[in-house]
Amino acid sequence: MCGAWLVCFLLTIFEALPSHPDQYGYTARTDVNLDAITSAPWFHVPYPGQWGMPTVSVSSVLGMMAGVLASTMESIGDYYACARLSGAPPPPTHAINRGIAVEGIGCILAALWGSGNGTTSYSQNIAALGITKVGSRLVLQTAGLLMIILGLFGKFGAVFITIPDPVIGGMFLVMFGMIAAVGISNLQYVDLNSSRNLLILGFSTFSGLVLPTWFHSNPGIIDTGVKELDQVIVVLFTTHMFIGGFFGFVLDNTIPGTEKERGIKSWRKKVTEEGSTMMTDQSCYDIPFCTNCLQRFKFFQYLPFLPSYKAPELRT
Numbered sequence: 001m002c003g004a005w006l007v008c009f010l011l012t013i014f015e016a017l018p019s020h021p022d023q024y025g026y027t028a029r030t031d032v033n034l035d036a037i038t039s040a041p042w043f044h045v046p047y048p049g050q051w052g053m054p055t056v057s058v059s060s061v062l063g064m065m066a067g068v069l070a071s072t073m074e075s076i077g078d079y080y081a082c083a084r085l086s087g088a089p090p091p092p093t094h095a096i097n098r099g100i101a102v103e104g105i106g107c108i109l110a111a112l113w114g115s116g117n118g119t120t121s122y123s124q125n126i127a128a129l130g131i132t133k134v135g136s137r138l139v140l141q142t143a144g145l146l147m148i149i150l151g152l153f154g155k156f157g158a159v160f161i162t163i164p165d166p167v168i169g170g171m172f173l174v175m176f177g178m179i180a181a182v183g184i185s186n187l188q189y190v191d192l193n194s195s196r197n198l199l200i201l202g203f204s205t206f207s208g209l210v211l212p213t214w215f216h217s218n219p220g221i222i223d224t225g226v227k228e229l230d231q232v233i234v235v236l237f238t239t240h241m242f243i244g245g246f247f248g249f250v251l252d253n254t255i256p257g258t259e260k261e262r263g264i265k266s267w268r269k270k271v272t273e274e275g276s277t278m279m280t281d282q283s284c285y286d287i288p289f290c291t292n293c294l295q296r297f298k299f300f301q302y303l304p305f306l307p308s309y310k311a312p313e314l315r316t
Contacts, residue, residue, distance in 0.1 A: 004167045005030070033161040040154035051114040062228045066235035068107070070242040071120045072100055077241065078121035081182045085126060086135030088284055095285040098305040127175035130182065189263035189270070196261065200251040208244025211237060 011017050012029045020026060079091045079099055091099075099121075106119025129135050150156050190197050215221065215238045222230050222237075236242055252262065259265045286307045287294070294300045294308040301308050 001163075001167060001171050004170065005163055008164045008167060027165045028167075030162045030164060032164075036161045037155060037158040040158035042155055043152060044154050045152060046113050048112040049114070054111065059228045059231055063231040063235055066232040067239075068104075068118070070236060070239035071103075071118065073245055074123075074239075074241045075100060075103060075121040077183065077245075078123055078126055080186075081123075081179060082121075082126045082129065084182055084185070085130040085178075088135075089282055092282055092285055094305055094307055094309040097309075101305050123179045124172065124175040127178035127182075130178045131174065187263075189266040191261045191263070194257070194261050196255055196257050200248060200255065204244045204248035204251065207247045208240045211243050212240050 008017075008028050009030045012031055017029050018024070018026050019029070026032070076096060079096055083089065083091055103118075103120050110117065110119050187201070192198065192201075215234060222233050224230055224233070291307050294306055297308075300306050303309060
């Protein structure tokens, strides 16, 4: 990415790229958003309520709830993809619950500080694990700390706005391709020679691509007479992962199929064969410095976000 960014910068300096916005290749220039750098402050410390007092309304709450629901479903898939790319065992229940809870806390803090986006898992960052082969939490924690510190310097953050759109698009091609391939690899447990599975896979995938695009192309098509309900429906039906996952879930549980055909038998066999290893390796999901203390008290076994949580066993 840095190499392509540098090439675009050199092409901009030597006027090799068109300077008119309507001409092809203009978006590859690095001076398109220079105003953002000049207007950004040198140093700025964000604080709660900097944009005024937060407001609460029924429509905004319901709209955000729909967005959070779709984001939560996406995050669960991201957790499994992240574990797969980093070579870790599938995340246990308490780790998933804790991750979703932390995302919720992050969204609350982001709202208090007036941030324009929520805090959630990002598929592109997970794909970067597979590309860079770096899955150490210490590296990610250090990178997060550096971003917090550098975020205080407005000029530095504004520099990244000069990254041309074609460079970002090329980066997304690699990252989204990687995360899509990881998701598709989960189909190794199902019988892909079954017409039932092919129907579910094709219909849910195509629906996840087409329906959100159709809703974006036809704004205002949903009109139930209740504005809040309209917002919830639009948010859910414009989320690709929610649509694909919803139809896949419904069809897989309504169309008859054997456990072998659905991949349940193969998955259980894998879990059984690797059970002892997985239980040993699941220590990577423990909370540092306090897991042993939590296991001493029975009360903590009932909190579903702690490593000492005893999840009910599934019937086989």
